[in-house]
Each structure stands twice: as structure tokens, then as C-alpha cells.
Amino acid sequence: VTATESDVDSLGEAIRAGDRKALARGITLVESTRARDRERAEKLLTRLLPFAGEAVRVGISGAPGAGKSTFIEALGEHVTRLGKRIAVLAVDPSSRRSGGSILGDKTRMTALARNKAAFIRPSPSGTTAGGVARRTRETMLLAETAGFDIVAVETVGVGQAETAVADMVDLFLLLIAPGGGDDLQGIKRGVMELADVVVVTKADGDLAKAATRAVADFRAALSLMRPKFTGVSAKIFKTSAVTGEGIPEIWAAVEDLWKQFRGNGTLEQLRRDQARAWFWTEVRAVLAEAIEEDAKIRGKAAELEAGVLAGKALPDVSARALIRAFRGVDAKVAPP
Ligand SMILES: Nc1nc2c(ncn2[C@@H]2O[C@H](COP(=O)(O)OP(=O)(O)OP(=O)(O)O)[C@@H](O)[C@H]2O)c(=O)[nH]1
Numbered sequence: 011v012t013a014t015e016s017d018v019d020s021l022g023e024a025i026r027a028g029d030r031k032a033l034a035r036g037i038t039l040v041e042s043t044r045a046r047d048r049e050r051a052e053k054l055l056t057r058l059l060p061f062a063g064e065a066v067r068v069g070i071s072g073a074p075g076a077g078k079s080t081f082i083e084a085l086g087e088h089v090t091r092l093g094k095r096i097a098v099l100a101v102d103p104s105s106r107r108s109g110g111s112i113l114g115d116k117t118r119m120t121a122l123a124r125n126k127a128a129f130i131r132p133s134p135s136g137t138t139a140g141g142v143a144r145r146t147r148e149t150m151l152l153a154e155t156a157g158f159d160i161v162a163v164e165t166v167g168v169g170q171a172e173t174a175v176a177d178m179v180d181l182f183l184l185l186i187a188p189g190g191g192d193d194l195q196g197i198k199r200g201v202m203e204l205a206d207v208v209v210v211t212k213a214d215g216d217l218a219k220a221a222t223r224a225v226a227d228f229r230a231a232l233s234l235m236r237p238k239f240t241g242v243s244a245k246i247f248k249t250s251a252v253t254g255e256g257i258p259e260i261w262a263a264v265e266d267l268w269k270q271f272r273g274n275g276t277l278e279q280l281r282r283d284q285a286r287a288w289f290w291t292e293v294r295a296v297l298a299e300a301i302e303e304d305a306k307i308r309g310k311a312a313e314l315e316a317g318v319l320a321g322k323a324l325p326d327v328s329a330r331a332l333i334r335a336f337r338g339v340d341a342k343v344a345p346p
């Protein structure tokens with residue numbers, strides 16, 4: 011593949027025209043770790059950046075098996091019936107799981123996968139917080155410029171994954187399966203606080219009663235929490251993929267909240283804050299990479315690290331020494 015300007019140009023044009031194959035190729039390019047691909051990816055993203063921003067960005071998180079994929083499939087079917095286009099990015103942090111859950115997601119979203127108004131893409135796990143790929147934001151950006159009205163990111167709630175996803179979406183949906191320990195006690199307060207909408211899943215059959223109880227419990231807990239945005243406390247719903255209950259109401263609530271946020275400047279402020287955080291995250295990541303890539307500095311880093319491990323030097327002091335060396339302030343490692 012050649013790294014020509016026109017190559018990236020035509021890919022960008024095709025993505026903007028809504029060409030799904032081009033979008034898939036763009037995402038592959040963005041996810042590539044090869045330096046040459048990265049250069050092209052950055053050109054592509056820079057070109058497309060001005061055309062992003064119109065989509066409703068939603069994060070959908072919850073414990074393994076909470077019903078995220080099933081819910082997204084039902085939501086996707088609903089919104090596409092309303093004439094909207096939805097892109098689903100499934101971040102998979104646990105390739106450990108037998109059979110691979112990406113395959114599972116793909117088969118679980120069978121109807122949506124065949125839906126022309128939907129686009130499903132598994133996102134490989136990254137090395138960053140909770141497995142949320144560093145490039146997920148960029149993938150979202152590509153999907154937006156391809157004309158998707160809704161970009162949904164599914165992620166398994168493990169550790170910091172929720173925070174990472176909440177930092178890249180407009181609205182964060184927390185899914186909870188009733189019973190089975192995935193109850194109020196099992197959910198960390200910090201995660202609850204991220205939620206704009208709490209969805210109790212599997213409200214059918216044997217679990218119907220437990221779901222109703224979970225809604226009451228969570229409603230009580232949420233009423234005691236400080237609203238994420240002034241005056242707006244999290245909404246709570248129950249849903250069932252079997253009966254279809256709740257899906258239209260949940261979508262209506264998401265859309266209402268989004269319109270409200272866009273109307274009163276909350277969305278603009280949120281996205282500005284996210285862009286700032288993204289920038290500084292990248293500053294740290296790029297700096298760490300630059301240190302990694304520089305053989306001389308890597309040696310210095312290993313030396314300093316050894317001192318820290320031996321209990322002879324403070325991490326803070328050693329970190330400063332490393333940065334001084336990196337900047338060429340330290341004569342011993344300064345470039346000739
Ligand atoms: N009865 C019932 N079962 C459900 C419902 N939603 C999901 N399930 C079942 O719960 C299991 C897990 O559903 P998924 O949608 O794959 O859950 P997930 O959160 O995406 O799972 P991971 O991505 O593996 O973390 C599957 O066996 C589903 O059939 C529901 O509304 N009612």
C-alpha cells in the first residue's frame with residue numbers, strides 16, 4: 011500500500027460518502043500500529059475531523075453477560091426503524107474468554123449485523139485503561155463522518171473501562187442484570203456516578219420480580235447521589251429483550267437528554283473537556299513512546315528504574331532525572 015496523498019484523499023471521500031468498505035478500511039488503518047500506516051491514519055483523521063461532531067455518542071457498559079449486546083441489538087433495531095443509522099463499536103478487553111467474545115457479539119447481533127443502516131465493528135483491546143483501545147475515539151470519529159447518527163461503544167465493565175468510555179461519549183448507559191450478585195452492593199459508587207441512564211436488563215420470566223426490585227433499589231440509591239450535570243439526575247429503566255419492554259422509552263430518554271445538553275451548552279462543554287483530557291492523555295502517551303523509542307534514553311531509564319527497585323532512589327526524583335536526560339539537559343546522555 012502506498013502512502014500517497016491522493017490515496018488518503020479518496021479514502022476520506024469514500025468514507026464521507028458512506029461507503030462501508032471504506033469505513034472498515036479506514037478503521038483498520040487507524041488501528042494499525044505500523045509507523046507508515048499511522049502517518050496515513052493521521053492524515054485521514056485530520057482531513058475528516060471537521061466533519062465529525064453531529065452524532066449522538068453513547069457508551070454502553072456493564073458486567074460480563076449483563077445483556078449489553080442483546081440490548082444494543084434491540085436498540086439498534088428500534089432506532090433504524092426510526093430512520094436512523096447506528097454504528098456499534100464493541101471493545102473487547104478479554105480475549106482470554108474461550109471462543110472470543112467478539113465472535114459471540116457478532117453472532118448475538120445477528121439481525122443488526124444484516125441491517126443496512128447499522129455497522130458493527132469489534133474494536134481490539136488496547137493497552138490503555140481497562141482494555142479500552144487508545145484508538146477507539148478515532149474510530150468513533152470515522153463512523154461519525156461516515157454519516158452514522160448514533161455511535162454506540164459497548165464495553166465490559168472491568169475496572170477503569172467505564173471511566174475510559176465515559177470520557178469519550180456524550181451519554182453513558184450502565185446496564186445491570188438483576189440478581190446474581192450484580193446488584194447495588196456489587197456496583198461501585200464511582201461507576202454509578204458516571205451513568206446518565208441506568209438500565210436493568212432481563213426484566214422477564216424468572217427475573218421479572220428481581221428486575222422490579224433492582225429498579226427500586228437503584229432509584230433510591232441514585233436519588234441520594236449528586237447529579238452528574240446540574241439538575242439532571244440519572245434516569246432508570248428496565249428492559250427485556252424477550253418482550254421488548256423499555257427500548258422505545260430508553261431511546262426517547264437518551265435522545266431527550268442529548269437534545270437538552272446540546273441546547274443548553276452542556277454538550278459543547280463536555281466535549282471540550284473531553285478533548286482537553288484526550289490531548290493530555292496523548293501528551294503522556296507520546297512522551298512515554300518517545301522515551302521507549304530512544305535507545306540511549308531507554309538505557310538511562312533502565313538504570314534509573316534499577317535504582318528505584320533497589321530502594322536507593324525515589325521514583326519522583328528518578329522520573330525528573332529521566333526527563334532531564336530526555337531533554338538533553340543531562341550532559342552524560344546529551345546528544346553529541
Ligand atoms: N431472559 C433474558 N435474557 C437475556 C436478555 N438479554 C440478554 N439475555 C441473555 O444474557 C446472556 C448475555 O447476553 P449478552 O447480550 O451477550 O451480554 P453482554 O453483556 O453483551 O455479554 P459480554 O459482552 O460477554 O460481556 C445471553 O445468554 C442472553 O441471551 C433479556 O432481556 N432477557
Ligand SMILES: [Mg+2]
Binds near residue numbers: 078079
Ligand atoms: Mg457483549
